[in-house]
Amino acid sequence: xxxxCLSALALALCGSLTSAQAAPPAPxxxxxxxxxxxTSPQGPTVSTLGGAVSIAGAxxxxxxxxxxxxxxxxxxxxxxEGQSTRRGTYPGNLLLGASFDCSPLELLDTGVSFQLGxxxxxxxxxxxxxxxxxxxxxxxxxAEGFRAPFLWQTNVVPFVLGARASFRALDWLTLTGHLSxxxxxSVNQRPSRLAVASGLDASVTxxxxxxxxxxxxxxxxxxxxxxxxxxxxxRLGAGTSWQGQRLMLDLSIGLDAPYGAFESAPHPxxxxxxxxxxxxxxxx
Amino acid sequence: xxWRALLIGAGLSLAGCSAAPELxxxxxxxxxxxxxxxxxxxxxFHARVAVFTPDGQFVRDWGSKGFELGQxxxxxxxxxASAGVLVVADRDNARLQYFTTGGSxxxxxxxxxxxxxxxxxxxxxxxxxxxxGGDQRPDAPRAAIVELDAAGQxxxxxxxxxxxxxxxxxxxxxxxxxxxxxxxxxxxxxxxxRFALASGCAPASGTCSxxxxxxxxxxxxxxxxxxLSIAVAGERVYVGHQGEPPSIWVxxxxxxxxxxxxxxxxxxxxxxxxxxLDGTLWIADDRGNRVIHLAADGGxxxxxxxx
Numbered sequence: 041x042x043x044x045c046l047s048a049l050a051l052a053l054c055g056s057l058t059s060a061q062a063a064p065p066a067p068x069x070x071x072x073x074x075x076x077x078x079t080s081p082q083g084p085t086v087s088t089l090g091g092a093v094s095i096a097g098a099x100x101x102x103x104x105x106x107x108x109x110x111x112x113x114x115x116x117x118x119x120x121e122g123q124s125t126r127r128g129t130y131p132g133n134l135l136l137g138a139s140f141d142c143s144p145l146e147l148l149d150t151g152v153s154f155q156l157g158x159x160x161x162x163x164x165x166x167x168x169x170x171x172x173x174x175x176x177x178x179x180x181x182x183a184e185g186f187r188a189p190f191l192w193q194t195n196v197v198p199f200v201l202g203a204r205a206s207f208r209a210l211d212w213l214t215l216t217g218h219l220s221x222x223x224x225x226s227v228n229q230r231p232s233r234l235a236v237a238s239g240l241d242a243s244v245t246x247x248x249x250x251x252x253x254x255x256x257x258x259x260x261x262x263x264x265x266x267x268x269x270x271x272x273x274x275r276l277g278a279g280t281s282w283q284g285q286r287l288m289l290d291l292s293i294g295l296d297a298p299y300g301a302f303e304s305a306p307h308p309x310x311x312x313x314x315x316x317x318x319x320x321x322x323x324x
Numbered sequence: 325x326x327w328r329a330l331l332i333g334a335g336l337s338l339a340g341c342s343a344a345p346e347l348x349x350x351x352x353x354x355x356x357x358x359x360x361x362x363x364x365x366x367x368x369f370h371a372r373v374a375v376f377t378p379d380g381q382f383v384r385d386w387g388s389k390g391f392e393l394g395q396x397x398x399x400x401x402x403x404x405a406s407a408g409v410l411v412v413a414d415r416d417n418a419r420l421q422y423f424t425t426g427g428s429x430x431x432x433x434x435x436x437x438x439x440x441x442x443x444x445x446x447x448x449x450x451x452x453x454x455x456x457g458g459d460q461r462p463d464a465p466r467a468a469i470v471e472l473d474a475a476g477q478x479x480x481x482x483x484x485x486x487x488x489x490x491x492x493x494x495x496x497x498x499x500x501x502x503x504x505x506x507x508x509x510x511x512x513x514x515x516x517x518r519f520a521l522a523s524g525c526a527p528a529s530g531t532c533s534x535x536x537x538x539x540x541x542x543x544x545x546x547x548x549x550x551x552l553s554i555a556v557a558g559e560r561v562y563v564g565h566q567g568e569p570p571s572i573w574v575x576x577x578x579x580x581x582x583x584x585x586x587x588x589x590x591x592x593x594x595x596x597x598x599x600x601l602d603g604t605l606w607i608a609d610d611r612g613n614r615v616i617h618l619a620a621d622g623g624x625x626x627x628x629x630x631x
Contacts, residue, residue, distance in 0.1 A: 081390070083390070083391075083392045084392065084393075085391075085392055085393060086390070086391045086392050118391070120391050122434075165460065165461070165462075166459050166460050166461040167398075167415070167416050167418075167440065167459050167460050167461075168416075168418075168459060169461075170416075171397055171416050230369075
């Protein structure tokens with residue numbers, strides 16, 4: 041119901057402004073690849089290496105309606121002094137989405153979306169395997185700077201609303217805001233919960249060069265006093281952009297208390313990754 | 325860090341901010357230590373020990389989630405081995421960890437002979453009895469009771485995985501009687517077993533072998549018993565029953581006969597059970613996220629960790 045209201049609001053806004061101010065979005069196919077690598081957390085007797093890969097495909101029909109599919113996987117290696125190395129690879133949730141994009145003003149692009157996730161990020165069963173998977177999913181969400189946290193939320197069916205607005209303040213400067221409240225329907229004995237991911241990002245484009253900096257925030261309502269499940273992250277990146285095609289090197293850093301399995305880690309977590317976006321068709 | 329709510333202007337983030345420290349999340353075991361305070365292994369979803377006064381005032385907590393020495397992953401059992409020294413069954417890290425009651429890390433015991441400690445109890449001679457509940461891997465089941473000396477050295481393992489008398493499947497909690505008998509609750513076999521010291525054995529004389537006691541408990545008295553936790557005090561064996569209604573079944577130690585059912589409706593799931601010196605019961609209710617303090621007759625005396 042909330043999604044329908046948002047869509048209706050966006051349609052009304054776009055409908056009243058688009059015809060006079062800007063052309064509606066044209067059909068386009070886009071593919072995205074996002075990777076992240078991290079060695080957080082490290083400690084006196086613990087050494088980790090983790091990575092995450094997410095792949096997104098989206099198609100926007102004429103008029104702004106679109107569909108998307110996002111999936112990924114994470115891998116981790118955990119070394120504890122005196123124990124054999126443990127390794128595992130785990131799938132992320134598969135997010136199927138519908139979206140509506142419009143440009144109510146010449147300098148403003150907006151979009152609303154709804155994603156439903158297939159719960160593939162599940163604990164595998166054995167105690168050691170569960171703890172390793174928990175670490176892997178935590179590393180994946182944080183190493184990516186919480187840009188796509190719902191891929192990595194475990195043992196839930198995510199229902200994710202999304203709203204995005206990009207404002208071209210200058211020819212070379214774009215400010216973008218994201219807000220994604222979600223309901224995470226539990227598929228195990230844990231309670232279902234609410235969560236929110238949000239971000240503010242500023243990007244500078246002087247083709248073919250591009251750089252950006254942003255803050256990302258994630259929180260969930262699990263009443264876990266002793267585990268920090270809300271996080272503020274910074275993400276910085278630089279790379280190349282040409283006609284909407286992008287190749288970026290991104291650095292994500294945790295700005296506050298260690299997250300989840302990283303409790304008492306002596307240093308903030310970090311992640312380094314490569315992100316690529318390719319568009320076929322019209323680009324705005 | 326609740327100021328971050330301003331960033332998005334939504335109440336959602338307020339809920340994500342840290343909650344009150346007295347709130348528990350899946351507590352597994354609560355004990356009263358020699359200092360008179362209640363120590364709660366908290367538990368399945370926190371990774372800490374929370375300390376309360378008996379009347380429910382939060383005092384302090386310590387411990388964090390992780391793999392490092394001194395960190396915890398599912399503190400599943402708790403014991404005061406000597407005055408001021410707590411032993412935590414750090415289940416998911418497959419080790420026992422020793423702390424002062426103030427939370428200072430002392431030592432860790434982890435080895436193949438110990439296995440994965442789910443529960444820890446202490447015999448009259450000071451040795452520890454540990455339930456190795458296995459790894460929850462169907463392809464590699466394992467179960468045993470492990471005896472350690474006061475220095476943490478494994479003295480012996482007895483019993484094996486299985487479903488016959490004297491065998492174990494997911495030994496969840498255990499208790500030791502003053503006479504040295506070991507009482508074990510099994511999740512996999514949904515039953516209760518008693519292992520007695522071999523005749524003629526005095527624990528102080530060295531290693532003693534254990535033998536299962538056939539016919540204990542009295543099955544005709546305990547139909548439908550779905551045991552989860554256990555404690556022994558004097559001639560009484562208290563068993564936490566997770567079936568409907570969740571309750572404490574009181575058995576006579578010598579005969580295994582049912583004497584009483586108490587505490588019905590006072591908790592959701594009696595994961596951990598402890599009998600204090602004054603005869604009152606402390607029940608770690610992992611589903612209700614509380615610790616319930618019961619009188620010997622089952623009347624509720626107080627609640628820790630209530631919202």
